[in-house]
Amino acid sequence: MIRKTQTINPLQIPVPQFHKLILGSVSPRPIAFASTIDKDGKPNLSPFSFFNAFGVNPSTLIFSPSRRGRDNTTKNTFENLKEVAEVVINMVTYDMVEQANLASSDYPKGINEFVKAGFTPIESEMVRPFRVNESPVQYECKVRDIIETGDQGGAANLVICEILLMHVDENVLDESGMIDPDKIDLVGRMGGPWYCRTTGDSKFKISKPGEKLGIGIDALPEQVRHSPVLTGNELAKLGGLQNLPESNEVDAMRSSNEVKKIFDESEDILTGIHSHAKQLIQKGEVYEAMKVLMTY
Numbered sequence: 001m002i003r004k005t006q007t008i009n010p011l012q013i014p015v016p017q018f019h020k021l022i023l024g025s026v027s028p029r030p031i032a033f034a035s036t037i038d039k040d041g042k043p044n045l046s047p048f049s050f051f052n053a054f055g056v057n058p059s060t061l062i063f064s065p066s067r068r069g070r071d072n073t074t075k076n077t078f079e080n081l082k083e084v085a086e087v088v089i090n091m092v093t094y095d096m097v098e099q100a101n102l103a104s105s106d107y108p109k110g111i112n113e114f115v116k117a118g119f120t121p122i123e124s125e126m127v128r129p130f131r132v133n134e135s136p137v138q139y140e141c142k143v144r145d146i147i148e149t150g151d152q153g154g155a156a157n158l159v160i161c162e163i164l165l166m167h168v169d170e171n172v173l174d175e176s177g178m179i180d181p182d183k184i185d186l187v188g189r190m191g192g193p194w195y196c197r198t199t200g201d202s203k204f205k206i207s208k209p210g211e212k213l214g215i216g217i218d219a220l221p222e223q224v225r226h227s228p229v230l231t232g233n234e235l236a237k238l239g240g241l242q243n244l245p246e247s248n249e250v251d252a253m254r255s256s257n258e259v260k261k262i263f264d265e266s267e268d269i270l271t272g273i274h275s276h277a278k279q280l281i282q283k284g285e286v287y288e289a290m291k292v293l294m295t296y
Contacts, residue, residue, distance in 0.1 A: 015069050015154045020191060023049075028188030028196045032063040033090040033100055035121075035129040036080035038109075043121065043130055044076045045113035047092060047100045049189035050156065059163035061089055061141060064156040072153040076109050078146075081159060085143035086127035089161065090135035094185045094197045099134070126164045136169035136184055214240035224293050229274035234281050238290055245291045253291040270296055 010018045032051035036044045051063035065078040081087060092100045096119075103117040114121045114130065121130035124140045131138040141161035149156040172184040181198040188196045196202055217225060217239040224230070224238065245253075253259055258276060266272035273296045280289035 015152075019069060019154060023189075024191030027190040029190075031092040031100065031187065031189055032061070033092050033103075033132060033135060034063060034065070034077050035088040035090060035132060036077050037084050037086070037129045038080045039083040041128075042110050043112055043114060044080050044109075045103050045117070045119065045132070046075065046077050047104050048077070051089075060144075061139060061161045061163060063089065063159055063161075065159065066157060067150075067153055067155045069154040072151075074157070078157050078159075079109070081143055081146060084128055086129055087141050087143060087159070087161060088124055088127060088129045088131050089139040089141060090132040091137040091184075092187055093136060094187050094199075096132075096134045097187045097195065124165075131167065136172045137179070138167040139163050140165040140167075209240065212242050214242060215244065219244070221294065223270070223296060227274050227293075228271060229278055230281075234278060237281055237286050238293075241287060241290060245287065245294060249291050250294045253288075254295040259292060259295050 008018070008021065029049040030051055032048045034046055034048055038044070046065070048063045048065055050066060051061070054060045054062050065075045065081075067074055099117045099119060103113040103119070105113075105116070107113060107116060113119075114132075120133035122133045124131050127140045127142065131140070139161075141163055143159055144162050145158075145160040147156075147158040147160070149158065168179070172179055174180040174183070181203055184198065186198045188198075190196060217235050220235065220238055225235065227235070230238075254263075259273070262272040262276060263269055273292060277289040277292045280286070280292060
C-alpha cells in the first residue's frame with residue numbers, strides 16, 4: 001500500500017515548525033549533558049539531544065549547541081568552547097533526568113547549573129571542565145573542531161570531540177564488563193515533552209547479520225513475500241536465513257499434526273499457514289516457520 005504523505009520543503013515553512021517535525025521523527029536521541037568552562041573558570045552545564053558517537057579510532061563524539069531559533073543568539077556552552085576547547089559529556093539516566101532538564105533553563109552567563117540543578121561537580125583528570133558525579137558514564141574530551149553550519153536562528157554548531165578518558169560506574173556493568181542497559185537506565189529525547197528509557201518493554205534485541213549472508217527477502221517464495229499476515233520485520237527474519245529448507249524437510253513438516261490440521265480444517269489455508277508461521281517466528285523458530293510456509 002502506498003502511503004499518503006505530506007511533502008515538506010524546509011525553506012517554505014517556519015523554522016520552529018520544521019524543528020518540531022525533525023525532533024518528532026529523528027527520535028529517540030541520546031543526550032549529551034555537556035560540562036564546559038569559560039576562560040575565567042566559571043562552569044556551565046547543559047543538555048543537548050543533537051548528539052551521537054561517530055567513530056572509535058579516533059573516538060569521536062559530536063553534539064550541537066545550535067543557535068537559538070527565537071532570537072539567533074548562541075548558547076553559553078558554545079561561547080565557552082570558543083574560549084576553552086574542552087568538554088565533559090555526561091550521559092543522562094532516568095534518576096537524574098529531571099535535574100538535567102532543570103539545567104537546560106536559560107540561566108544568564110556565569111550562573112552555575114551544577115548548583116541550580118543540584119549536581120555534584122568532580123574534577124576531571126585531563127580537561128578543565130568538571131564531571132557530573134551523578135552520571136554513571138562521563139567522557140573527558142578535547143574539541144577538535146567546531147563547524148558552524150549557518151548564521152541564522154536554528155543553525156547547527158557541530159562540536160567534534162575526541163574522547164581522552166571515559167569514566168564508567170562499575171555498578172552499571174554486567175558480568176562480562178559491558179554496560180547493562182537495565183542497570184544504566186539511560187533516557188532518550190523524543191519530540192515535544194516526550195522521553196524514553198532503556199529498561200523494561202521499551203527495549204528489544206535484534207541480532208546483527210553474521211558473516212554468512214542471508215538469502216534476502218527477494219529470494220523468498222512469492223506467496224511468502226506477498227503474505228497477508230507477515231510483517232516486514234518478520235519477512236526480514238526469514239530473509240536472514242542462509243538457505244531455504246530442502247524438499248524432504250518441507251514434506252516432513254506437511255505431515256506434522258499442526259500443519260495437517262490447518263489443511264484439513266481451515267477455511268482459508270493460506271492465512272492459516274501464515275498465521276502458524278508467524279507464531280513460530282515470534283518464538284524465534286524462524287527456520288521451522290520457513291518450512292511451514294513452504295508447505296502451501
